[in-house]
Amino acid sequence: MAEEQTNGYKAGSTLEYVLREGHFGVTAELGPPQSADGGVIREKAQFLRDVADAVNITDNQTAIVRMSSIGSAVLAMRESLEPIIQMTCRDRNRLAMQPDLLAAHALGMRNLLCLTGDHHSFGNHPTAKNVHDLDSIQLIRMVKDMRDEKCFQCGDPIKGEAPQFFIGAASNPFGDPFEFRPYRLAKKVAAGADFVQTQLIYDIPRFREFMKRVVDLGLHEKVYILAGVGPIKSAGAARYMRDKVPGMIVREEYVERMNAAVAGIPKEDKGRRRDAWQNEGIKICIEQIQEIREIEGVAGVHIMAIEWEEAVRPIVEGAGLMPRPRPAPAATSVE
Numbered sequence: 001m002a003e004e005q006t007n008g009y010k011a012g013s014t015l016e017y018v019l020r021e022g023h024f025g026v027t028a029e030l031g032p033p034q035s036a037d038g039g040v041i042r043e044k045a046q047f048l049r050d051v052a053d054a055v056n057i058t059d060n061q062t063a064i065v066r067m068s069s070i071g072s073a074v075l076a077m078r079e080s081l082e083p084i085i086q087m088t089c090r091d092r093n094r095l096a097m098q099p100d101l102l103a104a105h106a107l108g109m110r111n112l113l114c115l116t117g118d119h120h121s122f123g124n125h126p127t128a129k130n131v132h133d134l135d136s137i138q139l140i141r142m143v144k145d146m147r148d149e150k151c152f153q154c155g156d157p158i159k160g161e162a163p164q165f166f167i168g169a170a171s172n173p174f175g176d177p178f179e180f181r182p183y184r185l186a187k188k189v190a191a192g193a194d195f196v197q198t199q200l201i202y203d204i205p206r207f208r209e210f211m212k213r214v215v216d217l218g219l220h221e222k223v224y225i226l227a228g229v230g231p232i233k234s235a236g237a238a239r240y241m242r243d244k245v246p247g248m249i250v251r252e253e254y255v256e257r258m259n260a261a262v263a264g265i266p267k268e269d270k271g272r273r274r275d276a277w278q279n280e281g282i283k284i285c286i287e288q289i290q291e292i293r294e295i296e297g298v299a300g301v302h303i304m305a306i307e308w309e310e311a312v313r314p315i316v317e318g319a320g321l322m323p324r325p326r327p328a329p330a331a332t333s334v335e
Contacts, residue, residue, distance in 0.1 A: 013110035025300025028052035032067035045079035059086035063123025088117025093133035105163035113168040144192030169193035173210035220297030230304035231281040
């Protein structure tokens with residue numbers, strides 16, 4: 001039904017156009033501020049404009065209160081960024097989610113990432129109550145039915161225009177049990193996911209094995225898979241991700257390279273050490289993109305430069321992914 005209404009496009013976003021036309025996609029991430037200062041969004045947008053096909057606007061990332069994803073997306077659109085709004089199951093029930101989706105569509109948003117959300121205990125309101133009325137797979141299905149069947153989750157018809165979203169999901173190729181991860185992804189695809197962004201990848205051989213299993217299941221023909229990459233900012237950051245972040249694998253070679261980057265630079269020379277680390281982190285990210293691009297089934301990359309948006313442009317340029325393709329105005333029309 002949706003494809004008939006949009007000349008073959010499900011939502012008509014630039015991201016959908018880029019992926020559907022076979023271009024190697026690039027998405028990035030923009031974290032809203034822990035304040036009401038819209039200038040933060042405008043400043044970050046300067047680093048991402050014309051660099052990414054669409055930009056994730058996080059939803060209370062790490063369970064810390066921040067400007068809302070939909071509100072921040074409005075500001076991002078004013079700066080000529082195409083947003084991917086995020087919605088977590090942690091904070092809303094289905095009665096709260098669906099009105100937000102209607103409003104987001106009415107405001108011009110066409111990409112949505114459906115997430116479970118980090119547990120409240122990790123954030124700055126640890127005694128808050130998790131909602132989890134739906135899980136991420138049920139959220140994907142609800143959004144798909146709103147778009148394609150023009151009905152709410154309860155089955156009631158949408159009286160008028162239905163929200164049309166290019167539906168995204170997240171995947172962690174490295175969680176345990178490893179053998180189950182492709183099947184978890186398959187459930188999200190069956191529920192209606194159009195694209196997938198993965199967890200940060202710092203173990204390419206293991207990711208390659210994950211993708212082999214994904215391809216064997218034929219999932220790469222049903223969903224666009226964007227591999228998660230991100231520049232490492234320091235040796236300490238590499239060690240922290242290796243030792244402290246659940247579900248993430250960081251190969252020792254990256255820790256060693258970050259350590260070697262500041263060899264011979266005195267510890268008190270913090271500026272030179274920071275620059276050396278950042279240069280090496282960007283170099284590693286570029287190399288990863290070039291290697292990941294050759295893996296069968298990968299349709300693009302999602303660059304997570306957390307609170308380091310200025311690193312995205314040199315990464316995209318260094319990986320040979322500029323300029324980004326742009327559709328003609330009529331190509332993605334949903335009117």
